[in-house]
Amino acid sequence: MKKISLFTAFFSLMLLGCNSEPTLQKYFVESTESNDFIAVDLSTNILKLEQTKLSAEEDKALKTIEKMNILAFKADGTNQAKFESEKAKLQTILKDKKYQELMKVSSGKEGGAVYFVGEDNAIDEFVLYANKKEAGFAVVRVLGDNMDPASIMTMLSILKKSNIDLEQLKPLQAMVPQ
Template identity: 40%
Template structure:
């Protein structure tokens, strides 16, 4: 009987230690999916496959696209009466992102917008990238890119191709539909 009690206590102790009260980024996304103050979009890159096969991508850009498995987008547009909530949510996100498991790749900002790019994994083989941007007049946006061994240089080339208009992101626009974030 004593052995059963000791075993039960040991298992409870391990469960207690393994449970973490910190909110994860994934939990934050799940908790805010159906929140009326937020706009949430989850995109599997397989939705883009048909469109990107028609686009002329370099080998590096194609490798970058193929390394991305899923993109989660969450935004809180600032509206009348949501300024306090905006500040609270911004603080929660910063607390999550300041955890030791995320490395800062860069910080940037202009015109009142502050943004940070963080990652998890090795510097040359990233498994998760996070972009968090906030603006005291417009709101906040959080983008989580999940993948396998993403190479920052290749992802940067893909982002430049998208920025220049070399890659058709019509599939994303179709999915977003009439969602407007001012």
């Protein structure tokens, strides 16, 4: 009887642990298998910064960011239905209460938003989402530990000082119209 109770408890925990709800991470993983998507993972090493040239604030901000995941869907005349479907899936995921909206912009055919996961001064993930009906959409996940909005703004200033290795960004060139 004791074994049956233990087995039942273990099985119940396993079922509860298997969350079937869509998550942004699952969406990224599943989408990389499709030819309509381009995925790129970047670490802060891409910036090729000299640590001695960073201010204390910049160094602190850089240390809170672990990596960035970029997922882009290139829309064209042949895949508009899939574009709309994928965009709807993504928007459903981002409506989850764990994604707190910081900012949203929209102008009919295009729009964007910035979300975060975590507490105001201990953010674990920033999500930047942008879409344009004729071009597609892109989602950028900035993953880190104890980030804050000021860290992201500081990172933008660090980008100006960086010597980015553009070779790592080659897969995204297909998204930019020539």
